[in-house]
Amino acid sequence: MSVRTGVYAAPSTDGIALMDIRAGRGQWRFLDPVGARLWQKITDGANPATAIDDLTAYWRSKGADPTQVRTDLTALADDLERAKLLHHAALAVQLGRPEIRFATPVPVSAAQQLAGHAGLFVALLLLRLLPIRIAVACARAATFLPGRAALPQEAEAAFAAVRRAARLWPGRAACLEESLAAHFAAALTGHRVRWVIGARFIPQGAHAWIEAGTAIIGQDETDRVWPYVPALQVERSN
Known part of the structure; x- marks a missing residue:
């Protein structure tokens, strides 16, 4: 995946927040830990279909309904792709304990x-x-x-x-x-x-x-x- 300028990421154990400043006053998109994991896999280079397969298998092993998981992850991946957010984002560095x-x-x-x-x-x-x-x-x-x-x-x-x-x-x-x-x-x-x-x-x-x-x-x-x-x-x- 190529790096897209204008998109910045704030990663956390609670998920990831994506800040897109490419248009207007900018826009935030918050992903929960499941969505953040999908975004990370794809931006690290995985094919979206492969990333969805891997995460569906993982959550099925945890007892989740694989059909629902696949449906939700596919909808999220499609939504992020339409927003052109499935690309590497700039990551800020926290300098020590503030x-x-x-x-x-x-x-x-x-x-x-x-x-x-x-x-x-x-x-x-x-x-x-x-x-x-x-x-x-x-x-x-x-x-x-x-x-x-x-x-x-x-x-x-x-x-x-x-x-x-x-x-x-x-x-x-x-x-x-x-x-x-x-x-x-x-x-x-x-x-x-x-x-x-x-x-x-x-x-x-x-x-x-x-x-x-x-x-x-x-x-x-x-x-x-x-x-x-x-x-x-x-x-x-x-």
């Missing part, structure tokens, strides 16, 4: 606040008017601006600047807009953060955030249930 840093008031300089406004403007423009793949491409381009990897407190200042700027903008800036804006704001002040989009399985949901090292920045203590599994990570590779 440290969750909740949003707290931090000092923000005038330059950081200006960067917060600029970053938010660009993020809103990209995410509200253009396909998400363009926002991802711009986020990658921002990693090549001069600068160094941000310390956690520097990333917190970029996030706080965006939060303050968002109070003056009409409408609500959700996690996707805030995190992308903080990614840009950090880059404009000579710092690099990691922009991450990921998923959780119980309950199912998606989230976006920034990281500095192994620290996850700017989370609301009562708003998010972790762990989220990264699917897409934007950072400088060297």
